Amino acid sequence: MNSIVARVTSFFDRLSISKKLAFWYGLSLFLMLSLFGYFLYETFHQSIHHNYDRHLRFEAEQLFSHINTEDSLSIDLTGYSRNAALKSGVEYGTYVRIYTQEGQLIYRSPNFTNVDQPLETDIPNATEEYSFSSQWQDLPARTLFYPIKDNDDQLRGWLEVTGFEWTLHEELNRFRRYIIILIAISVAFSILGGYWLSRRALSPVASIIEAAKNISATDLDNRIPVNYQVRDELTELAETFNIMLNRLQKGFEREKRFTSDAAHELMTPLSSLRSDAEIMLRKPRSKEEYRETIQRMLTETRRMSEMVHLLLQLSRVESVHRSEPDIVNISRITEAVASKHQENAQGKNINIQTQIDPDLHVRAHGAYIEEVVNNLLENAVKYTSGSGKVNLKLQRSSDKAVIHLSDTGIGFDKETKKHLFERFYRANESEVQEQSGSGLGLPLVKAIVELYNGKIRAYSEGQDKGSTFVVEFPLAKDKEV
Numbered sequence: 001m002n003s004i005v006a007r008v009t010s011f012f013d014r015l016s017i018s019k020k021l022a023f024w025y026g027l028s029l030f031l032m033l034s035l036f037g038y039f040l041y042e043t044f045h046q047s048i049h050h051n052y053d054r055h056l057r058f059e060a061e062q063l064f065s066h067i068n069t070e071d072s073l074s075i076d077l078t079g080y081s082r083n084a085a086l087k088s089g090v091e092y093g094t095y096v097r098i099y100t101q102e103g104q105l106i107y108r109s110p111n112f113t114n115v116d117q118p119l120e121t122d123i124p125n126a127t128e129e130y131s132f133s134s135q136w137q138d139l140p141a142r143t144l145f146y147p148i149k150d151n152d153d154q155l156r157g158w159l160e161v162t163g164f165e166w167t168l169h170e171e172l173n174r175f176r177r178y179i180i181i182l183i184a185i186s187v188a189f190s191i192l193g194g195y196w197l198s199r200r201a202l203s204p205v206a207s208i209i210e211a212a213k214n215i216s217a218t219d220l221d222n223r224i225p226v227n228y229q230v231r232d233e234l235t236e237l238a239e240t241f242n243i244m245l246n247r248l249q250k251g252f253e254r255e256k257r258f259t260s261d262a263a264h265e266l267m268t269p270l271s272s273l274r275s276d277a278e279i280m281l282r283k284p285r286s287k288e289e290y291r292e293t294i295q296r297m298l299t300e301t302r303r304m305s306e307m308v309h310l311l312l313q314l315s316r317v318e319s320v321h322r323s324e325p326d327i328v329n330i331s332r333i334t335e336a337v338a339s340k341h342q343e344n345a346q347g348k349n350i351n352i353q354t355q356i357d358p359d360l361h362v363r364a365h366g367a368y369i370e371e372v373v374n375n376l377l378e379n380a381v382k383y384t385s386g387s388g389k390v391n392l393k394l395q396r397s398s399d400k401a402v403i404h405l406s407d408t409g410i411g412f413d414k415e416t417k418k419h420l421f422e423r424f425y426r427a428n429e430s431e432v433q434e435q436s437g438s439g440l441g442l443p444l445v446k447a448i449v450e451l452y453n454g455k456i457r458a459y460s461e462g463q464d465k466g467s468t469f470v471v472e473f474p475l476a477k478d479k480e481v
Contacts, residue, residue, distance in 0.1 A: 022195035037179040060146035069150040095162040269300035328366040337373040349386040356394040362473040375441040384409035403471040411460040
């Protein structure tokens, strides 16, 4: 038994979705129609019995007027209009018997002499009329026991009236066959129609599968076709796949650009290191030459170390495997980072002014928030000339903590603003190129800000007119602090 069930289950699992839907639709319709047909059949069956009981009751009432209940039970059918029915044969006759209250037979109709099979009787114990069906003479028969009562409403005996329902049962059997045939035809057509409809409804899935097969890592421009004239679950599925493909394509392009840029940026200092080393090894050099070369190599090494550090930071920020953020005091972090840059700014005769609202809390990693403030302040001090100013504010604005950092430095134009947050991008201005940098600081800041659902914006009126950076972080709710 278990093996049969396992085979059926295995066969069903191999069916396509459209066939499974058609099968379940047909099975559901079969069960519903079967229940409805059974209810209809039983209702019709009971209605037939009820109608035939009315016929038997009419016969009994006609006979009752010919029964004498005064002294002893007797019947006189002289002048009875339906005497012929009491003499008719098996199929069309009416069979009548009269019993006393004790069950003694005192009369039976003449047609009982022509039967081969006795009619079993079951005299009821109650005083109400009683009817039942039985099989007699190989035909369906219906018997009604009609109580015989005198003028004082006392039970004197029973009038038994029996007739055959064979014609009615033929109609009932025909009705049952019609129901079965109609159910079978309906289920068959429902399975075929359900299969056709499911195939038609799931045809977009085939298109999605075909389109997905044609999409590869080297060809991400293809998209799954979407029928915008029909809004259903499959339309949403296709749109969701296309959104996912857009993200994948952007991710691939970003990684390709990142790999290319990283290789280019690292190749330059490596080539310089190799060139210096080969030149120094060609012949003996003076101590001063060795010192200058080693100093250049150390500078390039520091530049590569900074670049690798920022790349690792970007990788950690963009990684999905990171710890849950904590509630951190962004006011204290900002104050600490500003204090750290004061000494460097004073050495360049730059005045850093701070205005920090106390006890502002955000849900983030403290080290990443420190990285944001540190990179922004470092750039502001780096690209601001002597006697310049840097103004750092941290304020509450509605449900946000807003960092507003402005300087009187070199600023940037509209073209530079478009690429400001791109990895490895550095403006072509001499003031920028003269300063050390990897072009990864601002992209890292942007990635961290967006990690915590924040926003960053940059403004400048042009070159040598200073710049302003505005960073927003959602404040932690009071009950979380």
